[in-house]
Amino acid sequence: MSARPRARLLRVARIDQRTPQMRRIALRGEELAGFPAGCEGAHIKLLFAPDSRDAPALPQFGEHGPVWPEGAARPVVRTYTVARFDADAGELEIDIVLHGDDGPASRWAANARVGDPLGVAGPGGPELFRAAAPCHLLIGDPSSYALICAVIARLPAQARIDALLEAPDAGEIQPLPAHPGLRAHWFSRDGEPAGASRRLLDAVRAMPWPHGEIVSVTLAGESAQVVAIRDLLARERGVPRSMMYAVPYWKDRWDEERYHDERHRIMDAFEAEAEQGAGA
Structure with missing residues (x-):
């Protein structure tokens, strides 16, 4: 492509x-x-x-x-x-x-x-995930549902996958593709604004972490959540930036024109950090 x-x-x-x-x-x-x-x-x-x-x-x-x-x-x-x-x-x-x-x-x-x-x-678009990694963490919301489904469908049967997804309410929960290594967890905001929600962040922090194993992360959704989860994974879990596909698709209460420059600033900073980590 x-x-x-x-x-x-x-x-x-x-x-x-x-x-x-x-x-x-x-x-x-x-x-x-x-x-x-x-x-x-x-x-x-x-x-x-x-x-x-x-x-x-x-x-x-x-x-x-x-x-x-x-x-x-x-x-x-x-x-x-x-x-x-x-x-x-x-x-x-x-x-x-x-x-x-x-x-x-x-x-x-x-x-x-x-x-x-x-x-x-x-x-x-860039590479979405590292297929050879034994562990995969997929995090998102309805805006990233198609992305997460595509990653699951392309992972080998031996991959271990944790998928954490947040929906605005229970009516927006959808099935994910079948995979023998998939553990899927949906969370409902019950009407709370997406930018204020900490459900996904708290779930990532609470999940058992496979220390000593390579983890490939696919993370996309609301901007404040993506940045917070991305930073937690990098600083507290030690996931290299090069092992994360993290994209803030949208920002709560902002339209795309207003959000355009900020999204590029976030992505440019993230890519610069990934390059610095690769050269370290």
Whole structure:
């Protein structure tokens, strides 16, 4: 997935209401030809036109990034995760959390109909986990559900996996893929704001730690929680930064435009620490 990205125009083929607050959208289109197989868990960009029934403008990608058609209204761009790609069926599936009309992705998904257009660019992204590690710790929330499912599905049968997931309420709890070494734990916030919750942090701190064994960590979700858990694992459990895929997908009560610069600052600092640790 290191090739230059490409933008594709796809259309809604199916809508599956997975929980009261999550919809899985299946997309189809001739432009899916050449989309890489085995990309579940990878990042993609969704391009939303100002009017959800219109096809969004699509960029061409050059050496210096996207080049947009002159005079065209630029779509709103959001980053999501490939939940499933079936090359034989020609279908790409994404999970979108519904949280009212205060976000373009949520608003689009809540009103989507079969046949609606959507732009997709990608996929891309770094390595998600260290498959050879004997122990895996997966931590997240509904926004990272597709990522965590993709990691579980790709781990060998002998891997030992602890998955800790937090949901806004019990109605958002979903099954995870079957795996012989999986121990899954769901926690409900019962309406508490995500940014104030310590359930996942406390669960990580309380869990028995496999000292002396290599642990690969996949961690994604609300920003304050991701940063706190990441720091606990590094400082109190001694997990090298290079063994953690930690991404603050979103920030409680912030929209993506406001959060964009802070997220990049957090990720840049994390990557710098990982490089320093590798060179130590």
